[in-house]
Amino acid sequence: MNGSTTDMFPLYESAPRQLHTIFTLASAMSSACSMDRVLSLALQHLINNQPSFAAGYFLLQEPDNGCLRLRTSYGFPSEDQVDAVVTSSRWLWQKAFTTRRPQVCPNTCVLAVPLVTNGSSAGVLCLHGFSGTGTFTPRMTTFVQPVADLLAPYVTSFLLHEQLRKIKAEREATCLSPDLLAILSHQLRSPLSAIKGYAATLLRDDVNWDRDAVQDFLEIILREADNATAVVTDILDHSALEIKKLELNKEPVLLRNLCTKVVHELKFSACRHRFAVIFAPEIHIVEADPYRIEQVIRNLLDNAIKYSDGGLIVVRGERNNDEVVVSVADEGIGIRPEHLNRLFEKFYRVKNSSRHVTGTGLGLPIARQIVEAHGGRIWATSKVGAGSTFYFSLPLPQRED
Numbered sequence: 001m002n003g004s005t006t007d008m009f010p011l012y013e014s015a016p017r018q019l020h021t022i023f024t025l026a027s028a029m030s031s032a033c034s035m036d037r038v039l040s041l042a043l044q045h046l047i048n049n050q051p052s053f054a055a056g057y058f059l060l061q062e063p064d065n066g067c068l069r070l071r072t073s074y075g076f077p078s079e080d081q082v083d084a085v086v087t088s089s090r091w092l093w094q095k096a097f098t099t100r101r102p103q104v105c106p107n108t109c110v111l112a113v114p115l116v117t118n119g120s121s122a123g124v125l126c127l128h129g130f131s132g133t134g135t136f137t138p139r140m141t142t143f144v145q146p147v148a149d150l151l152a153p154y155v156t157s158f159l160l161h162e163q164l165r166k167i168k169a170e171r172e173a174t175c176l177s178p179d180l181l182a183i184l185s186h187q188l189r190s191p192l193s194a195i196k197g198y199a200a201t202l203l204r205d206d207v208n209w210d211r212d213a214v215q216d217f218l219e220i221i222l223r224e225a226d227n228a229t230a231v232v233t234d235i236l237d238h239s240a241l242e243i244k245k246l247e248l249n250k251e252p253v254l255l256r257n258l259c260t261k262v263v264h265e266l267k268f269s270a271c272r273h274r275f276a277v278i279f280a281p282e283i284h285i286v287e288a289d290p291y292r293i294e295q296v297i298r299n300l301l302d303n304a305i306k307y308s309d310g311g312l313i314v315v316r317g318e319r320n321n322d323e324v325v326v327s328v329a330d331e332g333i334g335i336r337p338e339h340l341n342r343l344f345e346k347f348y349r350v351k352n353s354s355r356h357v358t359g360t361g362l363g364l365p366i367a368r369q370i371v372e373a374h375g376g377r378i379w380a381t382s383k384v385g386a387g388s389t390f391y392f393s394l395p396l397p398q399r400e401d
Contacts, residue, residue, distance in 0.1 A: 022150055035158040036072050042147055043074035046127065050143055052109070054130045057082060059093055060115075060123035060155060063163040068097060068124065075128075085128060093124040102141040111136045113144050115152040122156040191224035223269065248289040248373060255284045255293075255324060255394075259315045262297045272310035279317035284324045286394045292370045293394070296378075299363040300328040300390045308332025308387065322396050323376070329389040335382035343380055344368040367392070 025042055039058045047053045055075025059068040076082045086093075089110055096103040096112035100121050103112045109129025114121045125148050129136060198217045202209065209217070256279040263275045297315070304313045311331035318325050335343070344364050371378045371392045382388035 022146060025147065025150055035155065038151070038154065039072045040074060042125075042151060043072065046144065046147060047075050052129050052136070052140065053127045054109075055085075056125065056127040057086065058123060058125055059086070059097075060159065061097075061121070063159060068093070071123070086126075089126060089128075093126050097121045097124050102145065104136045104140070109136050111140055111144065113141060113148045115148055115155050117152045117156045120156075122152060122159060125151075191228040194224040195221050195228075248292060250287045250289055252285050253288045253290045253293060255279070255286060255317055255326060258290060258294055259297055259317065259326065262294060262301060263315060266298070266301055266305065270305045273305060273308070274312045275315070276312065277315045280319055282319060284317055284319065285397070286324060287397050288374055288394055289370075293374070296367040296370050296392060297326070297328075299367045300392070303363065303390065304328050304330035304332065304388070311387075319396070320393070322398075323393045324396060325391055325393045327389050327391045329387060331387040334384040334386055335380070335388050336384055337382075340380055340382060344378065 024045055025038060043056045043058070047056055053075075055073070057073035057076075058071045060071045061067070062069050070082065070086055073082045076085065089105070089112070092103050092105050092110055093112040096114045098121075100114050100116045100119070102114070104110070105112075111127045113125045113127075115123045115125065125144065127144065198221050201207075202214065202217055256277065259279075260277050263277055267273070267275050301313065301315070308330040309332070313331075314327075314329045316327045316329070318327075344367075368378050371394070374394055376392055376394045378390070378392040380388060380390045
């Protein structure tokens, strides 16, 4: 007989424990446990049933970039130690992954066994021994290999399922849902009809329009084109937010100037309203995406204009501890308490039989997601018949001591 008793230990005394581990994992996989739960069970059984093993971890391949990423670990005192061990053993598990063969680190207790299915590696199982207990020999893989062979097709299948689910979710998010299609169809019909009608009127050969009439018609066409653009922008922004692809390009932003700019642009189309921009004396500079925050301010101002027949709209900015709070207050019809908590839900709109308001119902939800992406909050208060106030906050830059 060749080999020492220590070398043959996995072949003899560990066989019952090996079978128990395989049976436990097979039962967990068949009972639809999560992959992380199955991998954690594998590590626990391998380490608890084999005296030579002290700790271990699984590295799985990321479908997007092919890199190996730590998925789960067991037996390490802290996460910092796991990261250090994974980094120090990088050459070993990378070699096991690329060669698709188990690797033992010379003079140390480290074993890396690839998870191979149909000639391709889906990940690596790494096991570490106690310091001062000698080295692992290739025979140690006898205990681990059947477990890796059992897990490999399961892990491959699970990773493919995760990738397909992600692709499906992104595809569904980028496709317009029936609700969005209905909104798009309904909200675009009116401005496009107006644009076509007034353009056709201007092109009539049997009428000579005076300069004022032409100017009025062109202003209507421009306004309706802006309405159509706003609808499309809301739909596109909603789709981007649904798949978490909202990109923020932050830079120092003076909120007072941004609010003044938006008010200046909107007041010409809201001639029945008066506007005031009031900011506290200190300078309110925040780190934010100016385009996105301008979009929030514009949405809140549009909302105030739509739901008030005139009167004063006040944009106010105040410091509140470590944040700036911007508010938009109107003197409109107000909002009943049962509607306040739902204002920022997708497609939710307060119904009012006496007022027809155009829009997608996405403005406030988009504003909420933009503000929250900046680390801020958004909310509203209202009194029926007296008007509403919408607030949003943005964190102030932290001073370095």
